[in-house]
Amino acid sequence: MDSSLRDLPVIVLADQAVPINVLKGMSAGADRFLSKACEPNEIIRCVNAALDRGASCKTFEKVLSFLDCDFRIVAGRDQLLDILLLAFEDLINANQRYDAEIFQRRKTDAKLKAVGAAQATNQANGEFLANMSHEIRTYEWHLHCVKCASSDHSTKQAIPSVRLRC
Secondary structure, three states, X not given: OOHHHOOOOOEEEEOOOOHHHHHHXXXXXXXXXXXXXXXXXXXXXXXXXXXXXXXXXXXXXXXXXXXXXXXXXXXXXXXXXXXXXXXXXXXXXXXXHHHHHXXXXXXXXXXXXXXXXXXXXHHHHHHHHHHHHHXXXXXXXXXXXXHHHOOOHHHHHHOOOOOOOO
């Protein structure tokens, strides 16, 4: 590493604060690690903190193991607290996204069940109407046959007249 760049602050801005990526960035010498989801004021605060970093900032070197990988981290207390808070914030945001997704899926499932029930009811109504229509036509046909077959005028009077469409 070029010694002239040693005191140059580095801030990593990534889509998500995935722990493995945070550790890789910190082991590469980054001072801060920010998620793109953070507020503009948070970015300004981290830039100012990185620029203010100097001899007064006590740093220590630590080797951390995570997912069977070792990472050599040189950081100050404030940097580590920022990383922990960032990771915690990202976990909360991810949890909120998952909760919203679960809510949407449950809502969609309920709608699909309602649509399925409505379709089943519609099909049952259609079958009922088809059966009733058949029964009515059959009854009308029998009445028509009885009426035509009857030659007795008194019988014709007793049978109600029914109009048939031919």
